[in-house]
Amino acid sequence: MDVIVVGAGPAGLTLAHELALGGAEVVVLEKLTERIEQTKGGTIQPRTAELLDARGLLDAIRERQFERAAVGGHFAGLPVPLDCTPWQTRHPHTIGIPQWKVEEVLEAAATARGARVLRGQEVTAVRADDTGVTVTTDRDLRARYVVACDGAHSTVRKLLDLPFPGRPGTYRAVLADVRLSAVSELVPAQAGHMSTMTRTTADHWGMLVPTGGDHYRFTYGKRDEAEPPMTAEAVQQALTAIYGEPTTLAEVRTISRFSDATRQLENYRHGRVFFAGDAAHIHGPLGGQGLNLGVQDAFNLGWKLAATLRGAADSLLDTYHAERHPKAARVLHHTSAQRVLAVPNPDPDLRALSEIYTDLMRLPDTNRYLAGMMSGLDDPTRLPDLDLVTADGPTRVAEVLRDGRAVLLDFTGDVELPVGWAEHVNLVRAKADTALPAVLLRPDAAVAWRGDTPLEDALRATFQPAFGA
Secondary structure, three states: OOEEEEOOOHHHHHHHHHHHHOOOOEEEEEOOOOOOOOOOOOEEOHHHHHHHHHOOOHHHHHHOOOOEOOOOOOOOOOOOOOOOHHHOOOOOOOEEOOHHHHHHHHHHHHHHOOOEEEEOOOOOEEEEOOOOEEEEOOOEEEEOEEEEOOOOOOHHHHHOOOOOOEEOOOOEEEEEEEEEEEOOOOOOOOEOOHHHHEEEOOOEEEEEEEEEOOEEEEEEEEOOOOOOOOOHHHHHHHHHHHHOOOOEEEEEEEEEEEEOOEEEOOOOEEOOEEEOHHHOEEOOOOOOOHHHHHHHHHHHHHHHHHHHHOOOOOHHHHHHHHHHHHHHHHHHHHHHHHHHHOOOOOOHHHHHHHHHHHHHHOOHHHHHHHHHHHHOOOOOOOOOOOEEEEOOEEEEHHHHOOOOOEEEEEOOOOOOOOOOOOOOEEEEEOEOOOOOOEEEEOOOOOEEEOOOOOHHHHHHHHHOOHHHO
């Protein structure tokens, strides 16, 4: 076997899809016997939407989204929507969708390409050597590489006794998927900007997000409870306190606690074992970043593992940590800043700071900066999804990336692939509204070359040298 992925969440299933797309034999081990239908990380940011579009998966995601006002996101819940349109994207608004429905789409896509998902498989041991890794569940499984995508409490991370440095949470709150049999006029009719959704009282803070019909995601906390109880009675008490007597609980479908703990592995690679998603980094929930960060980890690592299995130098795998660790560190940094500004019932000094920051967010340059950061659209390796005109007719950048191969976009008609690379890099000659002469896109849609250096040098530096070219 080529790769074992531990964990069938969004990061693990995206990785399985990318590996299978790249020709790798991959098995996903999931300790749960069936998927939990929990809303959980229910936001897809614009850059993640672009990547899913590049694999032809976005339509299936949109079919499952819940009704939501068209917003570009928020920063710290302050009352100024972020505007992503200056970043030249086809997807300027966040998508609201229960996490389990994202997993449903990703698993179907991964298994259609040959990946296997084995449920009820709890990992009890991980042993790595120079040629591979043995993972023990109810039996031993052997693969050349293992990727831990098994969440904030990663079993693999604990089995390898790896430190997870950072800071503990400053609060504990409850996340519940509920059904309501009656609602007051304070309950929102549809999801919208966080500033319009959050309510605070003297003792409670909370947010009800409609997810379809009588279903809601209810996030809440209480000032005097370090560990809010997870009972139907406690949920009803919080609903009554925040949304009034008419708001009546019909059912608690799922319930869990969360905090704003902030931690990050010092290295995402340990020999033949890699870490992605919450197994590699955790942070406060503000801004809807977690699911997106994990999915983007998987896009970065997937093609590199597949290329290494086909003969790329082992050093290619080191670029995963080099590229993704700073991305997560930045998210940990800005979610920590948001935590300060988003405190319920702030004191007068903090309220004054929030008001000044809100004024700054109304400035176009500030809003553009924050929108790019929160959406992921400010990635310097990103190429907008340009309209292309080719000899075969009109298309766009996302569509030429569907097969998971690197793409050389030639906008002049004069660029040629060096000998040995045509078998592995798609050459697309096109007209587009761009001043660039040519662009080399990696399989994960990142720009590796812009026509300003020798192409063969860029190919070898990017793929090191993948595909035996």
